[in-house]
Amino acid sequence: MTLRQVLHLVRPHTLPASLAPVITALALAALDGFFRPTTAILTVLVGLLAQIISNIANDLFDFKKGADGKERKGFERPLSLGKVSYREVKNLLIITIIATALTGIALIRLTSPWLFIVGALVILGAIAYTGGPFPFAYHGLGEVMVFLFYGLVAGGGTYYIQCGTLSWEAIALASAMGFASCNILVVNNYRDVEEDTLSGKRTLFVRFGKSLAPKLYLANILLSVLLLFPFYSIIEMLSSGIYLAQMMHLQRTMLRTEGQELNKVLVRTAQGVVFFALNALIVIFVHYQWGTALGGLHHH
Numbered sequence: 001m002t003l004r005q006v007l008h009l010v011r012p013h014t015l016p017a018s019l020a021p022v023i024t025a026l027a028l029a030a031l032d033g034f035f036r037p038t039t040a041i042l043t044v045l046v047g048l049l050a051q052i053i054s055n056i057a058n059d060l061f062d063f064k065k066g067a068d069g070k071e072r073k074g075f076e077r078p079l080s081l082g083k084v085s086y087r088e089v090k091n092l093l094i095i096t097i098i099a100t101a102l103t104g105i106a107l108i109r110l111t112s113p114w115l116f117i118v119g120a121l122v123i124l125g126a127i128a129y130t131g132g133p134f135p136f137a138y139h140g141l142g143e144v145m146v147f148l149f150y151g152l153v154a155g156g157g158t159y160y161i162q163c164g165t166l167s168w169e170a171i172a173l174a175s176a177m178g179f180a181s182c183n184i185l186v187v188n189n190y191r192d193v194e195e196d197t198l199s200g201k202r203t204l205f206v207r208f209g210k211s212l213a214p215k216l217y218l219a220n221i222l223l224s225v226l227l228l229f230p231f232y233s234i235i236e237m238l239s240s241g242i243y244l245a246q247m248m249h250l251q252r253t254m255l256r257t258e259g260q261e262l263n264k265v266l267v268r269t270a271q272g273v274v275f276f277a278l279n280a281l282i283v284i285f286v287h288y289q290w291g292t293a294l295g296g297l298h299h300h
Helices: 002-008 012-029 036-064 086-110 115-128 142-163 170-191 193-199 205-208 211-228 234-255 260-294
Strands: none
Touching: 002 036, 002 086, 012 036, 012 142, 012 170, 012 260, 036 086, 036 115, 036 142, 115 142, 142 170, 142 234, 142 260, 170 193, 170 205, 170 211, 170 234, 170 260, 193 205, 205 211, 211 234
């Protein structure tokens, strides 16, 4: 495989959005007075590698199930185009799983043996998304898995690793990131409804209709903003208002866009997750500074 083909399989453009819940959770932990650099770096690496596992596994299992047809509207997949072999992609997946497991073991040794269960679930979840006897993406559970793994597990797990406990603020932030991240998959599955119907991939919108997608997209935007409510003051509301306006404009664009043009909406939605993470960092930082200035209004 060439480096270009590896990059197509790894999909670097997906990595910033997958790291967003980890980075925001690390920032919250640091503001709570807990930050361990070594475990933070290892957590970031596990997050990156888990996303790469998911990306490669998606290509591998979608190809195996015949879900990547000639009429595919999504980004280039070298395996379905015959540019790389099944064995090459499988070997790359195995190498990535081993790298993730080794990084996870190092993290477990520095923290708690109980994290082995979480780590195993992360790797299995990344594979079972499109692989295994019950692929979640093929049974309309993709959005649920994104919320769990890119919200509660990534955000809540990162905070717990740093602090040894969870707070309501950490759970609210992790959930907000989960809802924001869900919209990447919403656009992806909205774009692919016709193709998924033909290949037997029963996504949420194949099962319940394409018109559900824009409504779910809007609901995820609103829920992500509302979940930051515990942190809000006037300054934070202004920051979140900019995000809200941008994403609602994007939702309206989604309604009048079809086919490959939705790839632009998908990219901008992924960028929106990163923007939301930056917004969340501003909201949290201002909240803590404001609380400190008023004598420490933040309580656990």
